[in-house]
Amino acid sequence: MIAVALWSVAALLALAPAGVVLSTRPRGSIILYGGCLVATSTLCVTALSDLLYFPHLTPSATLPIGLPWLGAHFRLDALSAFFLVVVNLGGAAASLFALGYGQHEESPGRVLPFYPAYLAGMNTVVLANDAFSFLVAWEFMSLTSWALVVSHHREAENVRAGYVYLLMASFGTLTLLLAFGLLASGAGYDFDAIRASHPSAALAGMVMILALLGAGSKAGLVPLHAWLPLAHPAAPSHVSGLMSGVMTKVAVYGFVRIVFDLLPEPVWWWSVVVLLVGGPTATLGVLYALMQRDIKRLLAYSTIENIGIIFTGLGLALAFKAQGLDWVAALAFTAALLHVFNHALFKSLLFFGAGAVLEVTGERDMEKLGGLIHRMPKTAFAMLVGCVAISALPPFNGFVSEWLTFQAILLSPQLPNWGLKLIIPAFGGLLALAAAFAAACFVELYGISFLGRPRSDLAASAHETDRFSLAAMFALAALCLVAGILPGLFIDALAPVSKAMVGNVMPHQTGLEWMTIVPIAESRSSYNGLLVFLFSALSGMAAASAIHRLASDRLRRAPAWDCGYPDPNPAIQYSASSFSQPIRRVFGSVIFAAHESGEMPPPLSPAPARLTVDMRDLIWDALYAPIAKVIGVVTERVNMLQFLTIRRYLTLVFAALIVLLLVVAL
Amino acid sequence: MTALRDILSQGVQMCLVLLLAPLLTGFVRKVKARLLRRRGPPLLQPYRDLIRLMRKDVVLADNASWLFRVIPYLMFAGTWVAASLVPTFGNGLLFSWTADLIAIIALLGSARFFQALAGMDVGTAFGGIGSSREVMIASLAEPAMLITVFSVAMIAGSTQLSYVAEFMGSDAVGLRVSLGMAFVALTIVALAENARIPVDNPATHLELTMVHEAMVLEYSGRHLALIDLSSQLKLLLYVSLIACVFLPWGTATADASVARLGLGALLYLGKLVVLGFLLAVFETSIAKMRVFRIPEFLGAALMLALLATLLRFVSGSL
Incomplete structure (x- = not known):
């Protein structure tokens, strides 16, 4: 198993230098993306079969690379297998999309070599079983994605995005480095040794905070999110989809691996910290998204919201686990992981749709789009599925994971700790707000860009996108529906992960009548996506056929009514703002x-x-601007050192020597 | 045999809500008219309107897409399924485990999502204004509704409506401050969701005050009939929901005798009459609010619901 996985990663790595050559060939991008598609599909199938059929085996491998006394350790347990499925499903979909989309790339030499390397980096993070390989892979993933973010480097905005991203990525790696440093102090870098060690409570708490900072900065938790809405949209669209849909999930993996696996039993206050970050992230992320005009930036902010939902689920799992209610912890944890999977599906889908729109119209600004449902009907259909799914509406998949999270919140009265008992419902309120805003946000996205009348000539002359892009979008849309109406299959597949991480599992789902899902007991709550879907479809079709047969099926076209004042100017329509x-x-x-x-203007004036x-952005003003200012002032002062005379330099060297000697002497 | 009976009673429930919905709207209109000392339209007028609309041609705007034509059916399907999941005359019907209260709210959310999209499809200014205001109202009403559900569900230990209704009907509840607050919050949300005064006026076409009507301005014929029927179903759903959670007396269980079910149905009709009457009195006694006063009104519901959730510990069983 793990050999297949590692060989596939090696194949991806080998494709990276091949990309340099291929980027100059006319059909090069097809070969490269085809290769990536094969490699990621292999990885996806391998991981899926591992998760479904051999969840209790944890094959591991050690390669003689990396630190000489350590080697590189790899392991494929249930958690890794699940995240490998997410990474490679997203990777395969992005590669399929890029088979069509990538042909329009203006500078393939800046994309093709880095794309497979980026995929390989994400896979290696998930497979790594020692701190050194993990960090190297993490940094590799950051750097390759940075290269992809600045691939269109002629736009000043993208360069700035890349700069901010690089800074934040270094910050994240630094905190993770410290976290692993603390963990390794008693055990060494190997994850197996760290698992066996028993760090003190204070140390474990510190590691948890550092992991939250490190993984959170990569995942986009507020207030560490500032880079995300700049960097994700700047990359080519299939890479944006990967960054938002998949790389943020690798960050979630990092957090889960450290906090649920490497650290000992959680303490209750950890959950408060995670919840306090996760809940506001969900609500603020989507409020920011609502204020955007740029489709891809809107989607990036919505990623922040979904990461907030995931971290709220993880925080709940920590709370329940710390208080000994591991059967509820299993529910919250499964809900979080299911949302990881669901978000990877619909966010990739939405970014691909945005990419298709960008490709045919050249516009990311919604206020220059409109009416695309007439000119790109297939893309519009797939996007509609994505928008409904991400707005957490039944019968699609986004609803199931949010519903499970709500069910976990409703069990908070069972917690013995009064503080947790009182605050957790408030996080339920934040999630409810986020869900309502998300629906508003995606009505805006879809209504402004795909419905109405075109607001520019480019939007009016748009056409349908290519077959490969459509295939990728429709595959993801179909998965969104399947995961929404048959959630029991997916919940059961997550059981081994939940067993390994929180020590308990949700009740077995697939055997139930009509594929109902029952998180705890039927008397508490149950949901049946299949029946909701069938019922709605049947009643809608019954109504349609009854009315058409018995009443009227005639239809004629006329100019819009608009209360008697239709205006032919498309600017009369509502815009995103x-x-x-x-x-x-x-x-x-x-x-x-x-x-x-x-x-x-005054009356009668034509102005x-x-x-x-x-x-x-108050967070930017309050947090980032002062830091940037302090760094600016300090560097200005230090800059004086560059223009000293030789005597002063010699004095400085002498002073430094004296100080060092003093330090050594004392 | 029991399976047949189960399917039959579920079928009766689905037909019942569909048939009663226009009647409830007609009743509220009639009472409102009488309170204003008008004679008002006959009780059965909504049925006649629906039939008339269904027989007419659809006049579709030139720019309308396929989505615009599908949305009335989607809205109707979502609302009808949601309305038939709320217990009316009997608890524990066949498909009551298909969706719990949260899923019912989400189904209504789907219907609203599509309605807001329909408002933007033709590309007119009125459609946009309606959709934009609708999502603003929904962004407050939906969380308020969900938190109300949390508070009720935490007291009853279930989000499954049949179980909630059974629990509320039992003696275990007692009088609780939380439930009172949840009731007020739910009422406010119900007013907002159904586009009633003081949030929206179902009887107006004055452009600057309308929300719901602005979104459906371009609809005609059978499409409009379905949208009207959906809003009537939604009103019935909220009234049934309030009756089911806060006036749970007399609801039969699914395995009860036919006579008992009949009694349940009669009592249910009685509850509809009482709540419909109260709605009409309330609507005639206050004025419509300005659009930007609505957030305060709904914010009050949100806060009440949150307080209800927190206070449930304080007033265990007063």
């Missing part, structure tokens, strides 16, 4: 310090009236 104006007015005045000022909306 006007759509979100009511929500901006209600929530934005505090959270974004949003401020609207109107400028109305246009203007409305200016001023919004500020």
